[in-house]
Amino acid sequence: MDLHAYLRERRDLLEAALERALPRVSDLPQRLHESIRYSVMAPGKRLRPILVMASAEAVGGSAEAVLPTACALECIHAFSLIHDDLPCMDDDDTRRGRPTNHKVFGEAMALLAGDALLALAFELVASNASAVAPDRLVSAVAMIARASGTWGMVGGQVMDIEAEGRPISGEWLQQIHARKTGALLTASSVVGALLAGGAEEQLERLREYGAHVGLAFQIADDILDVVGDEEKIGKPVGSDQKQDKATYPKLYGLERSLAMARTESTAAIAAVEPLGPSAEPLRAIAHYIVERDL
Amino acid sequence: MDLHAYLRERRDLLEAALERALPRVSDLPQRLHESIRYSVMAPGKRLRPILVMASAEAVGGSAEAVLPTACALECIHAFSLIHDDLPCMDDDDTRRGRPTNHKVFGEAMALLAGDALLALAFELVASNASAVAPDRLVSAVAMIARASGTWGMVGGQVMDIEAEGRPISGEWLQQIHARKTGALLTASSVVGALLAGGAEEQLERLREYGAHVGLAFQIADDILDVVGDEEKIGKPVGSDQKQDKATYPKLYGLERSLAMARTESTAAIAAVEPLGPSAEPLRAIAHYIVERDL
Numbered sequence: 327m328d329l330h331a332y333l334r335e336r337r338d339l340l341e342a343a344l345e346r347a348l349p350r351v352s353d354l355p356q357r358l359h360e361s362i363r364y365s366v367m368a369p370g371k372r373l374r375p376i377l378v379m380a381s382a383e384a385v386g387g388s389a390e391a392v393l394p395t396a397c398a399l400e401c402i403h404a405f406s407l408i409h410d411d412l413p414c415m416d417d418d419d420t421r422r423g424r425p426t427n428h429k430v431f432g433e434a435m436a437l438l439a440g441d442a443l444l445a446l447a448f449e450l451v452a453s454n455a456s457a458v459a460p461d462r463l464v465s466a467v468a469m470i471a472r473a474s475g476t477w478g479m480v481g482g483q484v485m486d487i488e489a490e491g492r493p494i495s496g497e498w499l500q501q502i503h504a505r506k507t508g509a510l511l512t513a514s515s516v517v518g519a520l521l522a523g524g525a526e527e528q529l530e531r532l533r534e535y536g537a538h539v540g541l542a543f544q545i546a547d548d549i550l551d552v553v554g555d556e557e558k559i560g561k562p563v564g565s566d567q568k569q570d571k572a573t574y575p576k577l578y579g580l581e582r583s584l585a586m587a588r589t590e591s592t593a594a595i596a597a598v599e600p601l602g603p604s605a606e607p608l609r610a611i612a613h614y615i616v617e618r619d620l
Numbered sequence: 621m622d623l624h625a626y627l628r629e630r631r632d633l634l635e636a637a638l639e640r641a642l643p644r645v646s647d648l649p650q651r652l653h654e655s656i657r658y659s660v661m662a663p664g665k666r667l668r669p670i671l672v673m674a675s676a677e678a679v680g681g682s683a684e685a686v687l688p689t690a691c692a693l694e695c696i697h698a699f700s701l702i703h704d705d706l707p708c709m710d711d712d713d714t715r716r717g718r719p720t721n722h723k724v725f726g727e728a729m730a731l732l733a734g735d736a737l738l739a740l741a742f743e744l745v746a747s748n749a750s751a752v753a754p755d756r757l758v759s760a761v762a763m764i765a766r767a768s769g770t771w772g773m774v775g776g777q778v779m780d781i782e783a784e785g786r787p788i789s790g791e792w793l794q795q796i797h798a799r800k801t802g803a804l805l806t807a808s809s810v811v812g813a814l815l816a817g818g819a820e821e822q823l824e825r826l827r828e829y830g831a832h833v834g835l836a837f838q839i840a841d842d843i844l845d846v847v848g849d850e851e852k853i854g855k856p857v858g859s860d861q862k863q864d865k866a867t868y869p870k871l872y873g874l875e876r877s878l879a880m881a882r883t884e885s886t887a888a889i890a891a892v893e894p895l896g897p898s899a900e901p902l903r904a905i906a907h908y909i910v911e912r913d914l
Contacts, residue, residue: 445768476740
């Protein structure tokens with residue numbers, strides 16, 4: 327399959343939907359809405375929303391029918407980036423070559439833009455009621471909320487901060503990443519199929535896919551932070567090391583980390599083999615996540 | 621009716637439910653969970669969750685059946701207080717006589733505790749699925765999310781910051797408060813009845829009740845900031861004035877502000893007259909909100 331054409335088409339769908347879903351700058355408070363759009367509409371891979379769409383398609387659903395939830399996942403991702411960049415967190419001045427949100431809009435506005443995006447995400451999931459059975463929407467809300475908060479992204483973020491500057495085990499590193507990035511990627515991989523009416527056995531395959539893809543993605547990200555092209559990764563090479571963050575290359579070396587990422591990617595691909603041809607985009611994404619720039 | 625006994629009983633119910641709903645300190649990441657509990661379990665009026673319960677009871681439902689959503693509203697309230705107190709916002713060192721969250725746990729942890737609480741709130745609403753029809757849960761999620769984000773609390777917060785130090789009209793002040801505090805109080809007043817199966821006409825009465833109670837509450841709060849007992853209001857008297865915040869006493873004077881608060885309280889009471897005796901707690905709360913310490 328032509329993965330790049332697939333990604334481009336889904337990205338276009340998503341960005342048009344975001345354009346409609348985000349508060350307009352002409353509505354009050356305008357500065358908040360500018361701040362929200364500045365971060366969400368910045369160029370990005372759109373990995374989480376594309377996983378939502380590909381997951382729906384994998385069980386015979388359509389990308390269009392799950393667009394509000396795809397937008398919600400991108401809002402949650404943007405919220406996490408805005409808060410991560412704040413001075414009390416990673417204190418980053420640039421992201422993907424542009425000034426970070428708080429550098430442009432100030433800290434208070436960046437904080438509140440993140441807060442508003444997290445709330446908006448759940449409004450969007452709940453807005454899908456005409457296309458999806460309500461019991462499935464309720465499950466989607468529960469799944470996404472759990473993956474965003476202390477049992478997922480936020481909890482993993484705290485564990486990552488607590489690990490800075492300390493020696494940690496491989497098992498511990500995997501725990502951190504499973505929550506910090508894995509939980510939301512897993513939710514993205516499952517929720518599309520959940521909304522599209524997938525059977526429990528299919529959702530289980532996608533859960534396994536998401537866990538492996540999440541880990542593959544994080545290991546690849548750690549590797550790119552060491553060897554990547556600054557322009558492509560959108561942050562200075564070596565920033566993890568500067569902050570003394572726990573990473574795979576630090577713990578296992580580059581070569582072994584790459585082998586681990588490939589093992590996870592292969593496991594992700596195998597997990598959705600039973601879903602047949604409709605899961606081909608998911609398999610191509612799992613492959614691409616590791617091979618993109620390595 | 622004995623309002624104080626009513627409030628005490630509902631508060632006890634709520635606090636026992638919060639104790640079960642919040643992440644345990646023994647679970648990782650422990651420091652995050654300590655931070656969350658420090659703020660949520662701090663003594664408070666519990667106005668929003670009590671409104672949720674009283675709203676359910678007003679249409680013949682039970683307080684117990686809506687407890688997860690009552691907890692969710694308190695989590696959202698706690699999230700907003702933690703973020704409001706941060707140095708980049710109001711930069712407050714104490715709240716209700718105790719050090720603010722970031723003073724105890726640091727800014728990064730306070731930021732993340734707030735984020736985790738907002739996510740947890742939606743997990744809690746969605747967790748109510750055994751007791752409530754799923755289409756009503758989906759509406760509850762949408763209503764609470766909308767009241768929390770840019771169309772409600774967060775948007776009002778931004779408008780409040782933007783108004784600092786500027787002369788503003790009475791209409792504008794009301795707009796700010798309708799979003800900053802009114803939206804979440806209105807959602808609290810409606811969502812209990814929504815979950816308990818209330819009819820559209822009943823929900824409409826409660827919407828009107830919530831809008832008036834929200835405004836009455838805010839005006840009373842502004843008045844207490846000028847004339848209140850520091851120990852009871854939990855913050856230094858005169859802190860709004862210090863920050864040059866837009867308030868009712870500043871715009872209308874104390875006497876006229878008090879008359880306005882009483883007018884709103886009376887309108888709130890009238891709005892739920894058609895609901896009969898089961899709405900008596902709601903009426904007593906509307907009265908109490910204005911007369912508590914004045």
